[in-house]
Amino acid sequence: MTNNASSSTSAITPAHDVSKLPAWTELKEHHARLTNSGEQLKDWFASDPNRTNAFTREAGNLYVDLSKNFVTSETLDLLIKLARECGLEQRRDAMLSGEHINTTEDRAVLHTALRLPASEAGSLVVDGQDVVADVHEVLSRMYAFAERVRSGAWTGVSGKSIERVVSIGIGGSDLGPVMIYEALKPYRTGPECRYVSNIDPNDLAEKLSGADPETTLFVVVSKTFTTLETMVNARSARAWLLDQLQDKGIIDGSDANIAEAIKRHFVAVSTNLDLVSEFGINPENAFGFWSWVGGRYSTDSAVGLSLIISLGPDVFTQLLDGFHAMDKHFASAPLNQNIPILMGLINVWYNNFCGYATHAVLPYNQYMHRFPAYLQQLTMESNGKGVRWDGTAVSCNTGEIFWGEPGTNGQHAFYQLIHQGTRVVPCDFIAFVNTAHPTQDGEQDIHELFLSNFLAQTKALAFGKTADEVRAEGTAESIVPARVFEGNRPTTSIFAPQLDAHTLGELIALYEHITFVEGAVWGIDSYDQWGVELGKQLAQQIAPAFHDDTALAEQDSSTQALIAYYRKHRR
Ligand code: F6P
Numbered sequence: 001m002t003n004n005a006s007s008s009t010s011a012i013t014p015a016h017d018v019s020k021l022p023a024w025t026e027l028k029e030h031h032a033r034l035t036n037s038g039e040q041l042k043d044w045f046a047s048d049p050n051r052t053n054a055f056t057r058e059a060g061n062l063y064v065d066l067s068k069n070f071v072t073s074e075t076l077d078l079l080i081k082l083a084r085e086c087g088l089e090q091r092r093d094a095m096l097s098g099e100h101i102n103t104t105e106d107r108a109v110l111h112t113a114l115r116l117p118a119s120e121a122g123s124l125v126v127d128g129q130d131v132v133a134d135v136h137e138v139l140s141r142m143y144a145f146a147e148r149v150r151s152g153a154w155t156g157v158s159g160k161s162i163e164r165v166v167s168i169g170i171g172g173s174d175l176g177p178v179m180i181y182e183a184l185k186p187y188r189t190g191p192e193c194r195y196v197s198n199i200d201p202n203d204l205a206e207k208l209s210g211a212d213p214e215t216t217l218f219v220v221v222s223k224t225f226t227t228l229e230t231m232v233n234a235r236s237a238r239a240w241l242l243d244q245l246q247d248k249g250i251i252d253g254s255d256a257n258i259a260e261a262i263k264r265h266f267v268a269v270s271t272n273l274d275l276v277s278e279f280g281i282n283p284e285n286a287f288g289f290w291s292w293v294g295g296r297y298s299t300d301s302a303v304g305l306s307l308i309i310s311l312g313p314d315v316f317t318q319l320l321d322g323f324h325a326m327d328k329h330f331a332s333a334p335l336n337q338n339i340p341i342l343m344g345l346i347n348v349w350y351n352n353f354c355g356y357a358t359h360a361v362l363p364y365n366q367y368m369h370r371f372p373a374y375l376q377q378l379t380m381e382s383n384g385k386g387v388r389w390d391g392t393a394v395s396c397n398t399g400e401i402f403w404g405e406p407g408t409n410g411q412h413a414f415y416q417l418i419h420q421g422t423r424v425v426p427c428d429f430i431a432f433v434n435t436a437h438p439t440q441d442g443e444q445d446i447h448e449l450f451l452s453n454f455l456a457q458t459k460a461l462a463f464g465k466t467a468d469e470v471r472a473e474g475t476a477e478s479i480v481p482a483r484v485f486e487g488n489r490p491t492t493s494i495f496a497p498q499l500d501a502h503t504l505g506e507l508i509a510l511y512e513h514i515t516f517v518e519g520a521v522w523g524i525d526s527y528d529q530w531g532v533e534l535g536k537q538l539a540q541q542i543a544p545a546f547h548d549d550t551a552l553a554e555q556d557s558s559t560q561a562l563i564a565y566y567r568k569h570r571r
Pocket of ligand 1: 170171172173221222223224225226227230295296381529532
């Protein structure tokens with residue numbers, strides 16, 4: 001079936017007030033009943049031997065155990081009822097078919113089209129464009145370019161092949177690629193990548209440390225090609241390259257030499273190809289994407305070019321296949337079997353009914369150390385909103401606060417609070433059966449020891465340790481209270497055979513769709529990000545005040561005092 005979404009500015013449909021829906025009231029009453037009953041996770045496990053089975057779902061490579069969440073089957077039924085009352089399925093289908101659900105920017109939201117197979121060309125026409133054909137045209141160009149770099153056919157200006165890719169971007173143009181690069185490092189078969197994002201010059205300096213200008217390729221990634229940090233870093237990188245090549249006597253200062261050096265060492269990823277040319281990058285070496293790809297949903301578009309160069313087209317294709325597998329599950333699985341829908345709804349339950357404001361994501365795999373940072377942009381830039389998609393104010397909390405660190409490092413840092421603190425922090429644990437580096441410590445398989453920690457943590461959080469159990473260990477009575485674990489702390493366990501490209505694609509798409517579900521329930525536009533604009537504008541206004549007294553006088557007293565401090569201490 002061909003979906004042919006209209007390009008006209010659609011009238012904004014009124015958003016629902018979720019807190020006025022019947023299921024919301026029922027969920028509040030249900031929560032009160034559960035709380036008053038004093039029932040705990042351990043009681044539910046004791047009374048229902050089938051609980052694990054009943055609350056476990058599988059999709060693609062992911063085994064997802066929801067049983068240690070503070071939910072009963074009635075909770076899930078009510079949450080699903082709420083989803084239906086919110087029109088969740090209709091909104092999902094509207095997104096997937098290219099309707100302009102990003103109302104404040106009047107845009108389609110079609111990151112799922114980035115991973116549709118080429119065989120589906122013609123099946124999704126949005127704003128008059130065959131988006132699948134467009135996606136695969138760019139993908140083919142990227143694969144061909146990456147192969148040239150990887151094979152050494154593409155060389156720097158002195159004829160040497162590329163050994164280091166320095167990708168310059170920020171936010172969605174950085175966090176996804178760097179997270180995936182780190183996660184899939186064992187699969188790297190091409191040049192190493194370094195990622196520069198911060199406007200702090202220390203970032204670029206560190207990423208260029210030891211770089212040979214003759215063998216370095218810069219990929220400037222910016223959807224708009226106007227982002228301050230990225231453009232400043234790109235200009236600094238260009239100046240570094242030209243200086244270094246001139247110092248080495250490889251180019252002289254002639255315009256032709258400079259243009260050739262930029263052509264051989266700079267490529268771009270952007271939706272703004274005019275500004276790419278203005279920068280001096282040959283449009284032939286620019287890879288586009290589309291306004292219907294949000295920055296934080298763009299890692300599987302041309303934004304992933306550095307990954308294709310470093311990991312190779314095959315690995316990138318497996319990543320896309322993984323995304324697509326989760327998309328299909330999200331689009332078609334019944335609500336009570338649909339993992340992103342259930343996880344999103346459980347998050348709503350914690351956020352809005354249980355009062356748990358934050359959510360930890362704890363990957364038990366060192367290669368996933370940037371996953372929590374990536375998720376922070378995905379979830380918090382998407383759902384940190386105070387008005388609904390029609391501009392009316394929300395009447396409940398939105399936007400969970402996501403955070404985390406890889407296990408077991410977190411265990412020796414903040415898990416104390418998760419186990420015994422006064423705030424409850426729902427956690428997602430993510431672990432893998434196989435490791436890239438199987439290792440023994442004598443008779444002990446170290447990965448099994450690592451996985452024991454993953455299992456032990458979720459067990460301790462769910463079931464705790466009673467005062468009697470503590471006493472039975474011979475603990476002095478005065479210390480017993482400090483050693484009691486209440487338990488009843490909710491976790492989801494996500495287990496997969498291994499961290500490979502396909503599984504990572506599934507995981508990323510899972511969290512993209514969880515984010516969608518939460519936003520759809522709250523009635524917000526999860527695809528704009530106006531909240532980052534004011535700070536950007538003010539930074540431009542404040543910059544002159546460091547040296548200009550008239551500009552300084554226009555600032556508030558606190559800013560004036562901080563700049564006075566700067567002026568006093570600047571060396
Ligand atoms: O921080 C706001 C933001 O617009 C993000 O949404 C985006 O990912 C990032 O800036 C980078 O934008 P661009 O890709 O246009 O440089």
